[in-house]
Amino acid sequence: MSLLDQLPKVIRKEIQPDDVKAQAAVDEKPFILCCSRDLEVHELELLKTYGKVLEFHESFRNIPLGSHQFHYATFDLRQKVHRDALMKEDLSGYHVVCVVGLLDSFDDFVADLKAENCVHTFPSRQAFKSDFDRLLLSAKIRKPSVLKSLLRFLCALSGGLSRE
Numbered sequence: 001m002s003l004l005d006q007l008p009k010v011i012r013k014e015i016q017p018d019d020v021k022a023q024a025a026v027d028e029k030p031f032i033l034c035c036s037r038d039l040e041v042h043e044l045e046l047l048k049t050y051g052k053v054l055e056f057h058e059s060f061r062n063i064p065l066g067s068h069q070f071h072y073a074t075f076d077l078r079q080k081v082h083r084d085a086l087m088k089e090d091l092s093g094y095h096v097v098c099v100v101g102l103l104d105s106f107d108d109f110v111a112d113l114k115a116e117n118c119v120h121t122f123p124s125r126q127a128f129k130s131d132f133d134r135l136l137l138s139a140k141i142r143k144p145s146v147l148k149s150l151l152r153f154l155c156a157l158s159g160g161l162s163r164e
Helices: 017-027 041-050 080-088 129-137 146-158
Strands: 031-035 053-055 072-076 095-099 117-119
Touching: 041 053, 041 072, 041 129, 072 080, 095 129, 117 129
Parallel strands: 031 072, 031 095, 053 072, 095 117
Antiparallel strands: none
């Protein structure tokens, strides 16, 4: 018997197969990108590098979204047909992200869609699709601003605006 045979065994936490399947199901949910601005060509090309992109068209009006195979589906919320199609769907099976202009993030449609995130620009190119998707769902971390902190402090002193 060698010295290595006398060492204690390493305790490993075994992952149940159901846990793995549930995590994979969460990670594989397709994205619905609800746009209030035109997507640029390079943005669409970036999405196409990570998977199949479905650009919703008026001719898809009566076809259920689940019958399409896609990783990312884009909807233009400025068009009534696109909004109507989204209202017919159960969006709980998708990651919903709003792609908006500068002022549109304060509009009501973000809350109406129960969007997981609201972005002005797409994340930069990533090595893996999972990293890109995670960044697409993550809220932006803003850099510190002395001016904004000072204004919030002055508002707090006067009992004015809340932090959110």
